[in-house]
Amino acid sequence: MAETELRQLLTSLQFSDSAFPSGFYTMSHSLEGYSQAKLVRRGDVFGLLADLLVHSVGPGDATALAVAHRAAQGEDWDAVQDADQRLFASKLNAEMRKASVRSGHQMIDMAREVVGGAGIEEYARRVRARETPGCQPVATAVVYAASGLETEKAVASDLFAFAVSFVGAGLRLRLTDHKDAQVVLHDIAPVIEQVAIDAAERDLDDLGGCAPVADIMSAQHERAEARLFAS
Template sequence: MTSDIRQLLTSLQFSDSAFPSGFYTMSHGLEGYSQARLVDPGEVQDLLCSLLVHTVGPGDATALAAAHRAAGAGDWDLVEEIDHRLFASKLNAEMRRASVRSGHQLADLADVVLGSDALDEYQRRVKARATPGCQPVVSALIYSATGVATRIAVASDLSAFAVSFVGAALRLRLTDHRQAQVILHAVGPVIEQVAHDAVERDVHDLGGFAPMADIMSAQHERAEARLFAS
C-alpha cells in the first residue's frame, strides 16, 4: 500500500459513523433546535452548514489543525495549551462534557486499535488532569501518529461531524435516508472551504460565534427528556 492509501484508510476508519467514538450519542445541538421547533426538515442542511462555518470550523477544526502541527513537532506543552483553549471556547457544560467524554473514549480506543505508545505523554497529562482531553485534540494526535496529513485529518473530522449531525436528524425524524445522502453530498464544498480556513487560521483566533446555538444547547441541557447527550 502507498502512503496515500494508508492515510485514506486511517481517515476512513476513524471518521466512520460505526467507529465507537461516542458521536452516536450526540446531536451537536440539533435536538435543542428540534425541541424549540426552530428547525424543520427543509432547514437541516442550512443549519449544518451554519454550524460548520461558524462554530465547528473556527473551534474544533482549528484546534485539530493546530494540535496536529504541534504533535508533529513534539510540542506537548502547545498541545496542552490548545486543548485548554478549545475547552474554554465551549460555553455550555454539555458541549464540554460531550467533547471530553468522546476524547477519552477515542484515546482509549487508539491504544487498542493502533497498539502504539504515540499518545502516552498526552494520556499521562489527561490522567493527571493537566489537560481536559477534547475529542478534536485526541483526533489530531491519532492522525499525526499515523501519518495522516493535516488537511486530510481536518476534513475527515468535519465529515464525521456532518455524518453524525445528519444521523441525529434521521433519529429526530427531520430527514429520511435518501435526503440524508443528498445533504451530505451537498455540504462537501462547505467542508472543503471550512477545512482550508481551519488549517490557515492562527490558534489564537480559535473559537466560533453562534449565540443561538449556545442558547439551544443551554436549554437542551435542562430539558426534561433528551434522546442525545448534546
Template structure:
C-alpha cells in the first residue's frame, strides 16, 4: 500500500537531476538563443517563464497530465494518441529526437527502479513502434504506475525542466549557482499556474505556440559547434 510519503519520494527520484534520463544533455533551446545573442543573464529567467507558460505547459505538461489520466483509466489507445500528438507538435527534428531519446531512457530506468505492469505495457508499445515514447508521456506513465497524483506529477516534471534549463544556463555562463537557486524559487507561482492550466486541457488543446523558440531551435540544429543536443 502506497502512502503520500511514497508518492513524494517517487516524485523526488524522477525529478532528481541525477536521474539518468539525459536531461543534462539538453539546453531546451537556450543554447540557440545564446548563439543568436538573444538572451543574457537578466532576461534568462523571463525566457524560462515564457517557455513554461507557452511551450512546456501547453505541450509537455499537458501531455503528461493526459497520459497520467489515460493510464488511470486503463486506456492505452489514449496514451498512444497523446504520445503521437505531442511528437507531431514538435516542429524541429532535434526537439523530437531529444524528447524520444530522454523518454526511452526514463522508461528503461523507471522500469528497473519502480517496476509495475503499466510501465511494462508502455515499454511493449514503444518497442513495437506503436508509440514514439516521448519523455512527458513516459513520465506520466511512471507517475501513474506509482500512484503519484496528477497535480504532483506535473509539478515535479515542470520543476525538473526548470532545473535542467537553469543548469544549462550555468554551463553557458548566464547565471551562477546562487542566482540559479533564486530563479528556481521565484518560479513557484508560475509552475503553480502552469500545472493548473495543464490539468484542465483536453487532447485537442495540446501544443504550444512559440515561433521564436522554434526558430532558435532551427538555428541550433544547423550550428557548426554545439555543447547541447537541443
C-alpha cells in the first residue's frame, strides 16, 4: 500500500533532521577550510552557501540524487549504480569522497532498520559487495524512493539537510549566531527551490559542479594541523 503524502513528508523530515545520525554533524562542507584561510567571516555564510548550492551541490550531489531517485523508482539498480559511481568520480579530493561515502553508508544502514524494503536491501547489498561506492546523495535517493517521495521533494529535502549542516558548522565556527542562522535558512529557501528544480531536469551526462576554490579549501583542510570537522 502506498504511503500517504503526509507520511512521506514525515519521513523526509526525519531523514533531513539535523539530529538524524547520518554523519552530517561532522562535516563543514569546506566551510572550516574557508575559515582557516580567512576567506570567510561573520555575515558571509549565506552568500557562500548559496554559491555552493548553485555551482557545486546542485549540479553534483543533487543531480546524482535526482537521477538515482528516478532509477530507484523504476527498480533500475544498474542505473542507480552508474549515478553512484559517476558522483564518486566527480569528487576531486579524497576528503569529500570519504565524507560522502561514510555518510552514505550510515544512511543506508539506518534506513534498513527504519524503512526497510527490497530496494534498500538491494542497494545495501551492492554497497557491501563494493559494487557501488555508496555516496550519501545516492543512498538518500534510494531511501526516499522507497518512501514514495517525489523526485523534486526528495532533492529539496536533501538540499535543506545540507543547508542545515552548513549553517550548523557556521555556528560552531562562530561565523554566525543562532538568530542569524535561522534567517539564513529561511532566506535560502528560494535558492533551494530553484536548485532542486534544475537538478530534477538534468540527466546523468549533465552531472558535475564547478567550485574550484571550495575544492582547494577542502584539499588544504585535509592537511590542517587542527580540525573540528571531517570535511
